[in-house]
Amino acid sequence: MTLRLNRELKAYCDDFAPVRTLLRDHGAAFVEVKEQVDHYYRLPPVDTDGGTRRLKLRIERGKGELIYYCEGQERGARTSRFRTASTDDPLMGDVLAAALGVSAVVRKERELWRKDNVVFNLDTVEGVGQIFEVEVQAQDGCDIDRQISEYQLLFEPCLGDHIVGSNEDLVAADGKEHAPRSF
Secondary structure, three states, X not given: OOOEEEXXXXXXXXXXXXXXXXXXXXXXXXXXEEEEEEEEEOOOOOOOOOOEEEEEEEXXXXXXXXXXXXXXXXXXXXXXXXXXXXXXXOOHHHHHHXXXXXXXXXXXXXXXXXXXXXXXXXEEEOOOEEEEEEXXXXXXXXXXHHHHHHHHHHHHHHOXXXXXXXXXXXXXOOOXXXXXXXX
């Protein structure tokens, strides 16, 4: 598992139409629309100042992806260091839920756009609303801090309040243990 790095902007967005126009005007390409369900698991506390640790199982198109990441706010944007592993075992979520407990389940429709090392997500999150996210993926020769600053200026007029943290923080768990649906 390779450690990867993203710098991210995330904000509420009442109207995706002007965002789509800006994306097209700046050379981003529409990729697809997909349904995703993220199951977040409770992690035991650790003595570290490395930011917030999270573990989620993303279910999309009948496949699972386990994502472990540490995140923190740096210079006005979220930084995520993460590792991923694919799984097609439909019992993976049950095992994780039994071992760790579920903190939240996030259901969303994601409209995905891409330009070079940047992914743009136009998400409609169940129970939360519309969220626009810019993920600048670290890549040799790219100044991800400069890119984040440029995209922040570009999209700022279209955005509402900025979001610090994860969708897990936005979706309140109802206190029940949520078993992942089979994938």
